[in-house]
Amino acid sequence: MRVGIGLPTSTPATDRELILHWARRADAGFSSLGVVDRLLHDCWEPLASLAACAAVTERARLVTMVVIGPIRNTALLAKQAATVDALSGGRLVLGLGLGARNDDYEAAGVDSRRRGKDFTRQLVELRQVWEDGVVGPRPAQPDGPVLLVGGGGSAAFARAARHADGYVHGGGPPRAFASAAARVRAAWIDAGRPGEPQLWGQAYFALGAPKALAAAAEYLRKYYRFTGGFEERIVAGNLTTPAAIKDFVRGYEEEGCDELVLLPTVSRMDQLERLADVLA
Amino acid sequence: MKINVLGAGPAGLYFAILMKRADPRHQVRVFERNHPDATFGWGVVFSEGSLDELEHADYESFFSITEACANWNPIDVRYRGISTRIRGNVFSGVGRRRLLNILQARARELGVQMTFGHEVESLDPYVEADLVVGADGANSLVRSFAADVLRPSIDLAPSRYAWFGAELAFPVFTYIFRETGWGLFQAHCYPYDEAHSTMVLLVSGETWRRAGLDELDEQGSLELCEAVFAEDLLGRRMLSNRSLWINFPWVRCRSWHTDNVVILGDAAHTAHWSIGSGTKLALEDAISLARAFVKHRNRLKPALAEFELERQPVVDRLQDASRVSCEYFQTLQRYFTFEPLQFAYQLMTRTPRITHTKLTVRDADFVRQVEAHFAEPATGRLAYAAPPPVFTPLRVRSLTIPNRLVFLDGPLDEGAGLVITVPYAVSSEGRIALDTPTVIGPPLPQGSLVCVQLGHAGRRASCRPMRFGVDRPLPSAEAWPAFSASPIAHAPWMPVPRELDREGMDRVTAAFVAAARHAEEVGHRMLLLDFAHGGLLASFISPVANRRQDEFGGSLENRMRFPLQVLGAVRAAWPLQLPLAVAYTAADHVRGGLTLGESVEVAAKLREEGADLLLVVTGQTTADSHPEYGRMYGVPHSDRVRNEAGVATIAFGQITTLDEINTILAAGRADLCVLERQLSPAKSGDS
Numbered sequence: 001m002r003v004g005i006g007l008p009t010s011t012p013a014t015d016r017e018l019i020l021h022w023a024r025r026a027d028a029g030f031s032s033l034g035v036v037d038r039l040l041h042d043c044w045e046p047l048a049s050l051a052a053c054a055a056v057t058e059r060a061r062l063v064t065m066v067v068i069g070p071i072r073n074t075a076l077l078a079k080q081a082a083t084v085d086a087l088s089g090g091r092l093v094l095g096l097g098l099g100a101r102n103d104d105y106e107a108a109g110v111d112s113r114r115r116g117k118d119f120t121r122q123l124v125e126l127r128q129v130w131e132d133g134v135v136g137p138r139p140a141q142p143d144g145p146v147l148l149v150g151g152g153g154s155a156a157f158a159r160a161a162r163h164a165d166g167y168v169h170g171g172g173p174p175r176a177f178a179s180a181a182a183r184v185r186a187a188w189i190d191a192g193r194p195g196e197p198q199l200w201g202q203a204y205f206a207l208g209a210p211k212a213l214a215a216a217a218e219y220l221r222k223y224y225r226f227t228g229g230f231e232e233r234i235v236a237g238n239l240t241t242p243a244a245i246k247d248f249v250r251g252y253e254e255e256g257c258d259e260l261v262l263l264p265t266v267s268r269m270d271q272l273e274r275l276a277d278v279l280a
Numbered sequence: 281m282k283i284n285v286l287g288a289g290p291a292g293l294y295f296a297i298l299m300k301r302a303d304p305r306h307q308v309r310v311f312e313r314n315h316p317d318a319t320f321g322w323g324v325v326f327s328e329g330s331l332d333e334l335e336h337a338d339y340e341s342f343f344s345i346t347e348a349c350a351n352w353n354p355i356d357v358r359y360r361g362i363s364t365r366i367r368g369n370v371f372s373g374v375g376r377r378r379l380l381n382i383l384q385a386r387a388r389e390l391g392v393q394m395t396f397g398h399e400v401e402s403l404d405p406y407v408e409a410d411l412v413v414g415a416d417g418a419n420s421l422v423r424s425f426a427a428d429v430l431r432p433s434i435d436l437a438p439s440r441y442a443w444f445g446a447e448l449a450f451p452v453f454t455y456i457f458r459e460t461g462w463g464l465f466q467a468h469c470y471p472y473d474e475a476h477s478t479m480v481l482l483v484s485g486e487t488w489r490r491a492g493l494d495e496l497d498e499q500g501s502l503e504l505c506e507a508v509f510a511e512d513l514l515g516r517r518m519l520s521n522r523s524l525w526i527n528f529p530w531v532r533c534r535s536w537h538t539d540n541v542v543i544l545g546d547a548a549h550t551a552h553w554s555i556g557s558g559t560k561l562a563l564e565d566a567i568s569l570a571r572a573f574v575k576h577r578n579r580l581k582p583a584l585a586e587f588e589l590e591r592q593p594v595v596d597r598l599q600d601a602s603r604v605s606c607e608y609f610q611t612l613q614r615y616f617t618f619e620p621l622q623f624a625y626q627l628m629t630r631t632p633r634i635t636h637t638k639l640t641v642r643d644a645d646f647v648r649q650v651e652a653h654f655a656e657p658a659t660g661r662l663a664y665a666a667p668p669p670v671f672t673p674l675r676v677r678s679l680t681i682p683n684r685l686v687f688l689d690g691p692l693d694e695g696a697g698l699v700i701t702v703p704y705a706v707s708s709e710g711r712i713a714l715d716t717p718t719v720i721g722p723p724l725p726q727g728s729l730v731c732v733q734l735g736h737a738g739r740r741a742s743c744r745p746m747r748f749g750v751d752r753p754l755p756s757a758e759a760w761p762a763f764s765a766s767p768i769a770h771a772p773w774m775p776v777p778r779e780l781d782r783e784g785m786d787r788v789t790a791a792f793v794a795a796a797r798h799a800e801e802v803g804h805r806m807l808l809l810d811f812a813h814g815g816l817l818a819s820f821i822s823p824v825a826n827r828r829q830d831e832f833g834g835s836l837e838n839r840m841r842f843p844l845q846v847l848g849a850v851r852a853a854w855p856l857q858l859p860l861a862v863a864y865t866a867a868d869h870v871r872g873g874l875t876l877g878e879s880v881e882v883a884a885k886l887r888e889e890g891a892d893l894l895l896v897v898t899g900q901t902t903a904d905s906h907p908e909y910g911r912m913y914g915v916p917h918s919d920r921v922r923n924e925a926g927v928a929t930i931a932f933g934q935i936t937t938l939d940e941i942n943t944i945l946a947a948g949r950a951d952l953c954v955l956e957r958q959l960s961p962a963k964s965g966d967s
Binding site (some may be wrong): 120125132144164165182187189190193195228235237247 | 581588748772813872911
């Protein structure tokens, strides 16, 4: 299993310097750099952020986990993705999902009632744009960026199996990942796809002094307030000790995860260094 | 903390005890509508593992409860006048009143204030406390007061059940099935002390009405049931106490707490009584919640979050299992052709939690007998012992499939009895993509028996390679015309197919026949025709894809006409002694799709036309129709089709272990199983 790290694009008080320094430093020690997406929150736009990372990194894969697909125009999204793929020399992994908030759709002026159907069609059309080359540019990866689908239910598993290269899990203990992964594999076989789906996982972490951990909890609470009570569970699931991180990584590896991306919850460079030490 | 507990059932009392035990300074008050000695529902049973958790939570009450419990491990299944015993199960039962009295005494001893005969009319008088606990049962008022946050959903099972007592102690947990002129009566009986048993009776809605139970008063219903179970009661009386016939309410909630209100036990989630875990769940809820308060030093937010985090997966799993169990008891008449041994095995393995291996641990001799009987038709003799079901050969026509394990698309050298190939298109227009094979090669001289799959992609034809996804139409310059029952596209982004005309039907039938003949010529001995997966023949069967006005559309008989024509023609061309299987869609999973009744009819028609085996799949009728994935998701469909249409089946859908396969086979849910081989966990090194 490979381990990647998230880019602090949604944590409070992040800035240009931190992002670029973080990306450069991550390039040496982590297999991928991940970004999250939310419209109504002051987090940075994921593909624009990855474009910047592409310029200062050489080897880490650049992964969105996940970009909210249906609020974006498909042709434009395909073009952006192809551009980031070209800029990075073929390192883009495009994770897409429905997102969890209706107000993101409202703000984007997109009807959320059709979002499931729109999303499925978008997945098919993205590949079509990359393959047919009418929009351009051609992505650097000959088959186009790796396409992952996120989400929790059977509709998401079916979408991942039928129209993508794999699945990106939304977070939770190894057991939750295992259960979703088994369903994705079943959906993949059901669809008659050759080969196997790629399976990606993610989790939040924070390391260091109690003050940092409190800030992390505060950030998660705020970021997930819209869930109406679920935010406490996300806070409880944050990995805040070296032992918890090691157990978690081992657990995901056991369950057949291909790549696990650990997302920071504090905008400080020491978070990356501490995580690198734990994983060393 | 000031804590108000509403409801003095097991959950409420136990939580009060544990909180008071954790910190005597807590001020805990319990309010209950009923009298302390009132009880409804005779005995409670703990059938899910042991009560170890109680031992750690509170020694004193644990000892009193275990002393009061009746313990037994066998189960008797009385069916067709024969009683089959399965040993090694762990059960204990205790009178509900006895249990409550023990908990009341313990609570009193610890200084919990209890008020009985107290009606709750609103939450207002209670919410000034730090915490309000709704432990007020399946009809919880607390839940309804806080419904906007808890978001409960309640739906009712179609069957009717009622709790009775009986003035005799059944020797062990006993299931009784009695057929009457009104329909089937089931009794689930367990002793709760030396002289009394609980009898939970279950009937279908129709039986309930036919028997007149909807009109009878409590005494009348009691007498009727005594007459039905007279033989089992050995002349003793049944007892009633508010024994009303009700539909079981499924309660689920999005959340179990608001800022300072939390619900426990049946108030938060019900689990069907047929797996006997309602009380255990309630007590474990109380333990989990009390522990969360200790861990988080009585801070509400994290404690309540932790409680839900810990309990929800456990409760979900048990609710799912209990749902399967309830479904089983509502539909078990489909198994009435089974011999008593297999019937009992089926009952024991009704939820996925009890597998062949687990049952072997419980009662090895029972499983040995089941295995011996399972192998009898294949070997022609009833041996003392036989290999597990998966290694039992299956004879179909004159072909013997050496074992029950099926792989899709290989490998041929890893022990599967049967390997089903990828679909071969019977004609170039029926190809899914350019790389879909059409030329059937000869089978390899050794390895698994190969079953050649023949299909026509219909409106899903003319796509790009599946390596990057399905249903991706070729650019129009490279595309070829697709045909379907009606000109309706498989997905909005796919081209509209042409309606297949009579000439086209003849062409397709001839192509299937030619492919079958060719397969025989090169030496194949088994065929699978693909009438599923949204292909051409599936499009005729599903009302969603078939809108024809001619004799091939409309009624099920009409929609089946062309598929049966193809099947009949292939059957006539394929050697009589060789088996023919059909892949068929048992559920469309889309609005307006095949009904359950129709899907059984389709299966029966396919069997009559000469299909020896059905590969049962679901979904893919349209681009977005899919099953609910999960462990063994396809098996209930195989089970239904096999036992209602009387046809041999190949089960498919997230079957991943041999243990699952043995269980499915021995329980008569399928005749062969497609195994999805597990990849080794550490599959990817550094790359």
